[in-house]
Amino acid sequence: MRCEQVRKQYDPTCEPPRAVAEHLARCARCRQEADELQQLVALLRSEPEVAVPADFNRQLHRRLEAVRTRSSSWWRLGDMRYALPLAAMLVLAVATVIFVNRPDSGTAPQPGPSLVRAPAQLDEDSAVALKKTEVAAVRSATPRTPARASDRTSPSLRTGRAAPVLSEEAVSRIPPPLEGSEESPILLLIREPSGSEERLVKLPSLVVGAEAKPMTLSLSLSEKETENVF
Amino acid sequence: MAMEAVSYQAPLGEVVSPRYGALDDHELMDAIRQGDEAAFYELVQRYRTPITNYLTRMLNDYDMAIDLAQETFIRIFTSAHRYRADHRFSTYIYRIATNLAISELRRRKRWRLVSLVSFFAPPEGAEEGAELDVPDQRPLQERALIDDERRQMVRRAVASLPEKYRAALVLRDIEGMEYERIAEILRLPLGTVKSRINRARRLLREKLRAHL
Known part of the structure; x- marks a missing residue:
């Protein structure tokens, strides 16, 4: 038997197998290692026993009661460690929804043209007819009065500036919405800087944000008037 | 028991x-x-x-x-x-x-x-079985003090073993359990338990050689 095998097989806590014992009898080095391992085990086993504190059971009882209380309070009241963060998250979520959907969320009122959102799509003929009536309405606009049409202006404009004068009359001439239509064209009320004149313009539906397509302005607006708008 | x-x-x-x-x-x-x-x-x-x-x-x-x-x-x-x-x-x-x-x-x-144990843990790259300490060879020490010092050294040496060796060694050489029970407790094959204990003893022997 080789030394390496003896090192693997020798166990100081057990009677060695005959082959190991024979090797130890003739190999001084392995015998010394075996002696040291035996001393080591004796040293480890000589460790005095650790005594538990006198109030071990009493401490344990207190901890057990605490565990029981915690466990029962979970069913009774819910575990506040989780309930509080959950409640906070719920409040935050509700607040976020309210903030995002508030009427004047986002931008501050900007000076600019007044917008009247038409309730539904207009067909071509109606649009052409509307052009004339709109212009006529604008040109015949009477002195301004508080307009109920402010209800129909876009939210940002409700808080921005005074409602346009002719809105009510002009919008009243808009044909009723087509059933099932999803399109909602924009009517643009142009007010001269001096405030002496206003015009209503129907913008095509290809309007993204404030980026309108001036070429689609179907009224015979001059370049100057268009610049006034945007 | x-x-x-x-x-x-x-x-x-x-x-x-x-x-x-x-x-x-x-x-x-x-x-x-x-x-x-x-x-x-x-x-x-x-x-x-x-x-x-x-x-x-x-x-x-x-x-x-x-x-x-x-x-x-x-x-x-x-x-x-x-x-x-x-x-x-x-x-x-x-x-x-x-x-x-x-x-x-x-x-x-x-x-x-930071604990006392950490001082006896082998530094990175060092030999695992490096000797822990040189025994105090001064004469005239009380036997009780020597024994106490040796016990402290043994505890620290055991505590410095890697955990996978430590549990097996403590269960066998301090608690005196059978190998089969240790294998059940640690959920390890019997051969693995024996080899871990053997390895742990040899590591300890290196650490405590001066006290053996």
Whole structure:
């Protein structure tokens, strides 16, 4: 038997197998290692026993009661460690929804043209007819009065500036919405800087944000008037 | 395992009935499952000292050993409904204690707690079996002091072993358990247990050579 095998097989806590014992009898080095391992085990086993504190059971009882209380309070009241963060998250979520959907969320009122959102799509003929009536309405606009049409202006404009004068009359001439239509064209009320004149313009539906397509302005607006708008 | 007296003082002053002393561990667990707290304290009485000893050797920290021993019993109590008598109860309780001890050792390692043990841990790249300390050879020391110093050295040396070797060595060479039971507790093959214990002894021999 080789030394390496003896090192693997020798166990100081057990009677060695005959082959190991024979090797130890003739190999001084392995015998010394075996002696040291035996001393080591004796040293480890000589460790005095650790005594538990006198109030071990009493401490344990207190901890057990605490565990029981915690466990029962979970069913009774819910575990506040989780309930509080959950409640906070719920409040935050509700607040976020309210903030995002508030009427004047986002931008501050900007000076600019007044917008009247038409309730539904207009067909071509109606649009052409509307052009004339709109212009006529604008040109015949009477002195301004508080307009109920402010209800129909876009939210940002409700808080921005005074409602346009002719809105009510002009919008009243808009044909009723087509059933099932999803399109909602924009009517643009142009007010001269001096405030002496206003015009209503129907913008095509290809309007993204404030980026309108001036070429689609179907009224015979001059370049100057268009610049006034945007 | 040595049993302590059958009758004892349970917490809050009541005396547990001696009849529990006649029950084996499985029967006590059955009673605990029915909510019998006296049966629980009978088990505590039987195992609190060996479990505390084992945890003290594993952690080299008496206070933490007491804390984890109590935690072990709490887990026994709270999970009694899941207990299955397909192994010895002692295997079950040592397994819980071992898991708690290893979790604690890993927690310490994660948080890099400074302790005496860390001074004896081999530095990175160093030989695993480097000798711990040179013994004090000064003459005229009291025998008790020498013994005490040696015991301290042994505890630190054991505590400096890698955890996978430490549990096996403590269970075998300090607690005196059979290899088969250690394999059950650690859920390892028998051969792995034997080789780990052999390796642990040789590491310890290197560390404590000057004291052998």
